[in-house]
Amino acid sequence: EAGVAQSPRYKIIExxxxxxxxxxxxxxxxxxxWYQQILGQGPKLLIQFQNNxxxxxxxxxxxxxxxxxxxxxxxxxxxxxxxxxxSAVYLCASIKGAWxxxxxxxxxxxxxxxx
Amino acid sequence: QKEVEQNSGPxxxxxxxxxxxxxxYSDRGSxxxxxxRQYSGKSPELIxxxxxxxxxxxGRFTAQLNKAxxxxxxLIRDSQPSDSATYLCxxxxxxxxxxxxxxxxxxxxx
Numbered sequence: 001e002a003g004v005a006q007s008p009r010y011k012i013i014e015x016x017x018x019x020x021x022x023x024x025x026x027x028x029x030x031x032x033x034w035y036q037q038i039l040g041q042g043p044k045l046l047i048q049f050q051n052n053x054x055x056x057x058x059x060x061x062x063x064x065x066x067x068x069x070x071x072x073x074x075x076x077x078x079x080x081x082x083x084x085x086x087s088a089v090y091l092c093a094s095i096k097g098a099w100x101x102x103x104x105x106x107x108x109x110x111x112x113x114x115x
Numbered sequence: 116q117k118e119v120e121q122n123s124g125p126x127x128x129x130x131x132x133x134x135x136x137x138x139x140y141s142d143r144g145s146x147x148x149x150x151x152r153q154y155s156g157k158s159p160e161l162i163x164x165x166x167x168x169x170x171x172x173x174g175r176f177t178a179q180l181n182k183a184x185x186x187x188x189x190l191i192r193d194s195q196p197s198d199s200a201t202y203l204c205x206x207x208x209x210x211x212x213x214x215x216x217x218x219x220x221x222x223x224x225x
Contacts, residue, residue, distance in 0.1 A: 042215030101147035106158040
């Protein structure tokens with residue numbers, strides 16, 4: 001079974017530029033999460049999708065971040081415009097159902113550096 | 116904001132010893148508790164999960180949960196240098212997505 005795929009793996013941009021990340025969860029997984037992990041911190045949830053609907057985006061900085069999962073499969077996360085403090089690893093994770101008690105499977109992450 | 120607290124460490128133990136990692140949480144409605152291991156530059160991987168009070172053992176790992184004290188711990192017996200990593204405690208947010216602690220850095224010295 002293929003794992004969670006993410007691209008790109010690394011991205012360097014200048015502040016005020018825009019950037020987009022892509023995630024393809026494990027096949028058949030209904031719930032998809034985007035996390036932001038700043039160096040030395042634990043992952044922080046940005047947005048949770050169940051199929052193509054948003055379950056929780058309370059911690060997503062909506063003035064600059066957006067995310068979509070149009071067909072309930074893969075997802076994109078966009079930052080526009082980027083700030084220095086957005087430098088982090090962006091992790092995508094998925095679970096088969098909708099219950100938080102299920103094991104989350106993480107992708108390899110996208111490392112973003114904003115200069 | 117519901118909190119998950121961990122000592123950031125580093126926790127240093129000699130090879131073969133028991134490593135004890137601790138975590139406290141603030142949300143009394145939490146039902147699911149996870150320990151993830153994260154090697155430097157890698158994504159988190161699940162080590163253990165526990166839902167009920169008491170102990171749960173899996174090989175060299177034992178998770179302990181005390182809901183009354185809002186406390187969860189991870190014991191690693193016969194620690195190996197390959198166990199050196201950051202250990203993340205994660206707690207469900209009253210049935211919604213997980214809240215992660217900042218992680219405890221573990222160093223196992225030969």
